[in-house]
Amino acid sequence: MRVAIIGAGLTGLIAGRELVRGGADVVVFDKGRSPGGRLATRRIGGATLDHGAQFFTARSPAFAAQVDDWKECGLVHVWNQGFNGTDGHPRYVATNGMNSLAKDLAVDLDVQCSTMVFAIRDEPDVNGITVVIDDGTAHTVDAVIVTCPLPQAFALMIDGGIELDETLFRTDYDRTVGLLVRLDGPAAIPASGGIQDPDEIFSFIGDNASKGVSTEPAVTFHANPTWSEAHWDDENDTLVDQLTAAAQPWLGDASILEHSLKKWRLATPRSIWPDPCWTTANGRIVLAGDAFAGPKIEGAHNSGLAAAHTLLD
Ligand SMILES: Cc1cc2nc3c(=O)[nH]c(=O)nc-3n(C[C@H](O)[C@H](O)[C@H](O)COP(=O)(O)OP(=O)(O)OC[C@H]3O[C@@H](n4cnc5c(N)ncnc54)[C@H](O)[C@@H]3O)c2cc1C
Structure with a gap:
């Protein structure tokens, strides 16, 4: 066939x-x-940031078996057991960034x-x-x-x-506007390393250093679907200014050294x-x-x- x-x-x-x-x-x-689609990882200077999917859980037996294989090969590890206290469900991340999972799967396939x-x-x-x-x-x-x-x-x-x-x-699909930042010091993000729905702008904030993905301080900010849709047509500079201002409480004493904007038009099916x-x-x-x-x-x-x-x- x-x-x-x-x-x-x-x-x-x-x-x-x-x-x-x-x-x-x-x-x-x-x-x-390159392969991966929304399993996306980007380098900014010496930092590495996941800018699509941030982490995953495994609830079905089929996916749990796949995650066990990835764990055995050292491709994934447990990031935490919940962002706001422990709920007993491991949150996994890919040790070298989400895109590494796609690269690994593509090795034995004819991918054009x-x-x-x-x-x-x-x-x-x-x-x-x-x-x-x-x-x-x-x-x-x-x-x-x-x-x-x-x-x-x-x-x-x-x-x-x-x-x-x-x-x-x-x-229909929700949109996501993302801001990736490389910092000159650690961000002020709680010990779990991630924050879900902290305010009216962001749906997720992920500390790539806490995930073990980045050796340098680097944070991914994802705006929620409502904000992303409302601001989709804003100029890129305006988006960066607004997201940078909203990000300040999570940066602590750190300053942004470099940033990158990413817009996902077809982020999540509704x-x-x-x-x-x-x-x-x-x-x-x-x-x-x-x-x-x-x-x-x-x-x-x-x-x-x-x-x-x-x-x-
Ligand atoms: C911002 C964001 C955050 C997310 N966070 C999480 C998370 O924390 N946890 C989680 O579990 N999931 C998360 N997700 C969802 C997760 O990333 C997706 O569910 C999953 O990666 C979808 O995989 P897929 O192969 O179905 O689609 P995709 O990864 O979109 O793959 C489709 C591929 O088709 C290709 N393509 C499209 N049109 C054509 C064409 N005409 N010809 C050739 N190729 C084409 C594209 O280039 C793409 O590579 C997130 C997604 C986004 C965007």
């Missing part, structure tokens, strides 16, 4: 690995310069980065599904797994002769499809991602597994 996977985020990489284990011939396309898929077509005179890359090349495969956020998936398939479920594509993936009637196209099994790393993992098994079964 030849399978093309669109998107080398966690969903696509987990699906790819599972399909290869099942004997399929797999190629993964991603428009980004900087490759934007332009269209997916299911044409009656072609035995298979055609995936068209933006340079015009076409790949015909037996099946396709589409893992990009649903508005992007819809755009790829709208003219492709594929019967789509309209309700699926009405899923509604979750009741099944872990969705398949066309002929079984050749599977949609998967965090809009299916939950808007988190765990959901992306479990959706990727489900998509692979839908095809293998």
Whole structure:
């Protein structure tokens, strides 16, 4: 079985690995310069900062088994057991930044980065599904797994002769504006290393030094969906000024040496499809991602597994 996977985020990489284990011939396309999608880590000077996903929990047996493997390989460790006291659920982080998990999964896969898929077509005179890359090349495969956020998936398939479920594509996504800062000293963040919903602007503040991701003081500030939407069209300089001012109480005596702004347009799906993936009637196209099994790393993992098994079964 030849399978093309669109998107080398966690969903696509987990699906790819599972399909290869099942004997399929797999190629993964991603428009980004490297795999990971929202598992994103950036270096600023000597500091390392996660700027997409910040941490994860493991509640399902399938994902807990994956986390055990990552722990054994030294890829992840427990950051804390809660941000405001202990609740008994470990919060995990990737020791070398979230993106290292994607890089590790991509090693044994044929991942073609900087490759934007332009269209997916299911044409009656072609035995298979055609995936068209933006340079015009076409790949015909037996099946396709589409893992990009649903508005992007819809755009790829709208003219492709594929019967789509309209309700699926009405899923909207929250936005996140993020500010990354490298500091000249430790931030004034509580011992757990992270703060959830501290005020009317931020949804999460993560101390990358406390996570063990950065050897230099560096903090990630994520604005909440309401603030991010309201200020989305502000000039970048205005966004930086406003977020920097709001960040001051969490910086203590430290000063910002360098900063970087990151805007996630399709950060978090607002509604979750009741099944872990969705398949066309002929079984050749599977949609998967965090809009299916939950808007988190765990959901992306479990959706990727489900998509692979839908095809293998
Ligand atoms: C700001 C932020 C904070 C978050 N915090 C947390 C957290 O603390 N804990 C947690 O568990 N989760 C968190 N998440 C959610 C988590 O990151 C996602 O649920 C998960 O990474 C989604 O993985 P995915 O593979 O489904 O999608 P993605 O990672 O988005 O992967 C989709 C991929 O498709 C590619 N793509 C899109 N269109 C095309 C195309 N036409 N051709 C080729 N490639 C294409 C993209 O480049 C991308 O790499 C956060 C997300 C954001 C944005």
